[in-house]
Amino acid sequence: MWQLPRKITMFFLLVAAVGVLTACGARVATAQTQPQTQTLKHSPTAAPAAADNGYVGNDTCATCHQDKADAMANNPHSKLALKHGGTGATCESCHGPGQAHVDGGGDVTKIVRFEKLTPQQIDKTCLGCHANTHPNFLRSPHAKADVSCLSCHSIHKSVPDTKLLVAKQPTLCFKCHTDIKPAFDMPFHHRVNEGLLQCSDCHNVHGTFLNNNIKNTADQNAICTKCHMETRGPFVYEHPPVRAEGCLACHTPHGSQNARLLNVPNINTLCNQCHSPVGADNIHGQGQGSSEITPCTDCHTMIHGSNINAAFIR
Numbered sequence: 001m002w003q004l005p006r007k008i009t010m011f012f013l014l015v016a017a018v019g020v021l022t023a024c025g026a027r028v029a030t031a032q033t034q035p036q037t038q039t040l041k042h043s044p045t046a047a048p049a050a051a052d053n054g055y056v057g058n059d060t061c062a063t064c065h066q067d068k069a070d071a072m073a074n075n076p077h078s079k080l081a082l083k084h085g086g087t088g089a090t091c092e093s094c095h096g097p098g099q100a101h102v103d104g105g106g107d108v109t110k111i112v113r114f115e116k117l118t119p120q121q122i123d124k125t126c127l128g129c130h131a132n133t134h135p136n137f138l139r140s141p142h143a144k145a146d147v148s149c150l151s152c153h154s155i156h157k158s159v160p161d162t163k164l165l166v167a168k169q170p171t172l173c174f175k176c177h178t179d180i181k182p183a184f185d186m187p188f189h190h191r192v193n194e195g196l197l198q199c200s201d202c203h204n205v206h207g208t209f210l211n212n213n214i215k216n217t218a219d220q221n222a223i224c225t226k227c228h229m230e231t232r233g234p235f236v237y238e239h240p241p242v243r244a245e246g247c248l249a250c251h252t253p254h255g256s257q258n259a260r261l262l263n264v265p266n267i268n269t270l271c272n273q274c275h276s277p278v279g280a281d282n283i284h285g286q287g288q289g290s291s292e293i294t295p296c297t298d299c300h301t302m303i304h305g306s307n308i309n310a311a312f313i314r
């Protein structure tokens with residue numbers, strides 16, 4: 001009595017899902033994997049047609065791969081997905097039709113095994129459903145360097161409480177980006193190793209329109225100003241380089257030997273790169289404290305811009 005209504009509901013959910021996915025063009029392009037179509041045909045009501053296209057359904061896979069099937073129940077590919085309208089992936093959405101594999105008593109040559117696929121084939125399979133959220137992946141530095149989805153993600157063996165990642169950040173990233181690690185061990189650094197920030201706060205590893213996989217934002221500084229809101233402005237008196245050149249005109253993003261993550265050790269040297277050189281003029285004369293020894297920002301405190309003073313003095 002309980003089974004029937006549930007199955008009928010599922011069927012309508014699946015029909016609706018197929019409609020939506022088709023409209024979005026979100027369909028798996030590879031020949032072996034056609035999850036939406038097969039999900040529809042494999043809804044219980046369509047069962048008689050099942051064997052025709054070589055799909056057997058999750059329940060059959062579970063008879064021999066019980067461990068995988070049990071674990072899948074907690075995977076976003078089934079759990080979350082069913083909540084949000086039944087667009088969840090079945091075993092065969094990813095592994096392709098399983099009839100021949102089953103008929104062969106588990107013939108491993110008759111089923112999609114991801115370790116046998118090229119990075120391009122892997123990406124294509126996953127992007128069959130994820131192209132909408134990651135439209136830039138194929139032209140990202142990662143894809144171009146053959147770093148596939150499965151270099152960072154695992155479907156069956158991921159670290160809990162991550163987005164199906166094979167390791168947590170930043171460990172995951174440092175496996176390959178060993179050259180980046182030392183910056184985060186410097187005396188002044190964004191506390192990524194300490195867990196306060198993540199690499200993915202500033203980078204989108206799935207590809208962006210900017211260099212260095214920097215997240216796409218309306219203006220370049222927004223990557224930084226979303227956290228450092230006091231520097232964002234607009235100000236009545238802008239300090240032009242903040243907008244024109246961006247935060248990186250003066251700061252380094254990962255880590256630095258210099259306080260405040262500055263590019264150069266001495267603040268006055270930094271300022272005098274553009275204000276060459278402020279010395280014993282009427283304003284900065286000896287009597288007022290030499291700018292050679294007093295950091296410029298002791299007086300020009302509102303260095304990112306001010307609403308009160310054109311010289312950024314508080």
Ligand code: HEC
Pocket residue numbers: 056057060061062063064065091092095097098099101102105106107108111112113
């Ligand atoms: C009749 C039992 C049986 C059924 C049903 C079955 N398999 Fe298998 N499968 C096996 C056996 C046996 C192996 C080879 C031993 C192993 O690696 O577990 C295997 C291997 C695999 C592998 C490769 C494992 C590797 O180490 O690379 C995949 C992937 C796989 N099965 C997926 C599926 C999927 C998906 C389904 C449902 C469409 C399915 N199997 C149904 C018995 C079965």
Ligand code: HEC
Pocket residue numbers: 058061062065068069070072077089090091092093094095114115150153154155156157
């Ligand atoms: C979203 C795609 C996806 C779905 C859904 C999926 N798999 Fe997999 N499967 C993979 C990938 C990718 C691998 C390679 C190892 C990994 O990433 O965990 C894999 C590996 C395997 C293996 C090889 C053994 C291993 O642990 O490496 C078996 C067996 C398997 N899957 C069975 C299943 C069964 C049974 C189901 C359904 C209950 C299923 N898979 C659902 C993508 C998927």
Ligand code: HEC
Pocket residue numbers: 028035036076077080081087088089090093094122125126127128129130149150153154155162163164
């Ligand atoms: C048949 C469609 C389909 C295929 C193929 C597919 N996925 Fe998914 N994936 C989904 C759905 C549906 C969800 C859950 C809903 C959502 O949050 O988008 C999901 C969620 C995810 C998540 C997010 C997990 C989370 O905790 O939010 C990751 C990561 C992911 N998939 C990676 C992959 C990878 C890697 C592959 C290829 C091996 C793959 N997917 C293949 C449909 C698919």
Ligand code: HEC
Pocket residue numbers: 123126127130133134137142147148149150151152153163165169200205206
């Ligand atoms: C270089 C490592 C890396 C590669 C390659 C990669 N991912 Fe991710 N992925 C991540 C990280 C890290 C996160 C978590 C980001 C976050 O929390 O903002 C993530 C999150 C996700 C999510 C869930 C959150 C979201 O942004 O939607 C999905 C879905 C996903 N990845 C799918 C994929 C697919 C599909 C591929 C291949 C086409 C892929 N990823 C390739 C590292 C990677």
Ligand code: HEC
Pocket residue numbers: 170173174177180184190192197198199200201202203212214248253254
């Ligand atoms: C606070 C924001 C932020 C965080 C957090 C961050 N990055 Fe970056 N990253 C940047 C910016 C901005 C650039 C561009 C630097 C430039 O153009 O000079 C960059 C550049 C890079 C580059 C390419 C240039 C280079 O230096 O080789 C890599 C690789 C990189 N980051 C990896 C990482 C990794 C790995 C992590 C986490 C361990 C991380 N980033 C954390 C902002 C950040």
Ligand code: HEC
Pocket residue numbers: 141142145147151152169172173174175176177199200203205211212213214
């Ligand atoms: C499996 C190895 C691998 C993993 C894991 C990995 N990357 Fe990469 N990453 C690469 C390769 C290879 C490139 C392209 C070549 C290069 O520029 O270094 C790249 C490029 C990048 C770039 C662009 C650099 C540029 O010059 O444009 C950034 C930023 C980046 N990765 C950040 C990350 C972050 C953040 C993570 C962790 C979430 C991560 N990567 C995980 C291998 C990896």
Ligand code: HEC
Pocket residue numbers: 189190191196197198201202223224225226227228247248251252253259260261262
């Ligand atoms: C996800 C939030 C976040 C983002 C994005 C971010 N920061 Fe930060 N930043 C912080 C936090 C938190 C601290 C304080 C760290 C601490 O106390 O160790 C910090 C510290 C700093 C400091 C040093 C402040 C001091 O008092 O020493 C500078 C400079 C800085 N960030 C610049 C930047 C720049 C430039 C960017 C963009 C490339 C950026 N931040 C992006 C959160 C962020």
Ligand code: HEC
Pocket residue numbers: 221224225228231232239241242246247248249250251260262267297298301303304
């Ligand atoms: C013209 C150079 C310059 C530019 C451009 C610049 N900063 Fe700064 N920033 C400084 C200097 C110098 C300090 C140190 C001030 C001090 O020590 O009193 C500083 C300090 C900081 C601090 C530490 C807290 C504070 O306000 O003293 C943060 C956070 C910060 N900057 C973020 C940013 C962000 C985000 C951007 C881009 C929107 C940016 N900066 C652009 C020069 C600059």
Ligand code: HEC
Pocket residue numbers: 239240241245249250267270271272273274275296297300303310311312
């Ligand atoms: C990348 C170049 C650059 C750097 C570095 C820089 N500035 Fe500027 N600053 C400018 C420009 C351009 C203006 C606009 C006025 C102009 O054209 O002289 C300006 C304006 C100012 C003004 C207002 C001048 C006026 O005429 O009202 C002050 C004060 C100032 N900067 C102080 C500093 C201090 C202090 C530092 C170091 C923390 C610094 N600047 C770093 C380029 C820079």
Ligand code: HEC
Pocket residue numbers: 268271272275278283284288289290291292294295296297298299300310311313
């Ligand atoms: C002892 C405080 C003090 C120090 C230190 C200081 N300034 Fe100033 N600065 C002033 C005052 C006061 C003014 C005039 C403000 C006004 O006109 O409202 C001024 C004006 C300026 C102006 C705009 C007027 C002009 O000369 O074109 C610039 C640019 C400037 N300072 C840059 C610097 C730089 C660069 C340094 C560090 C090398 C520095 N200042 C150090 C107090 C100081």
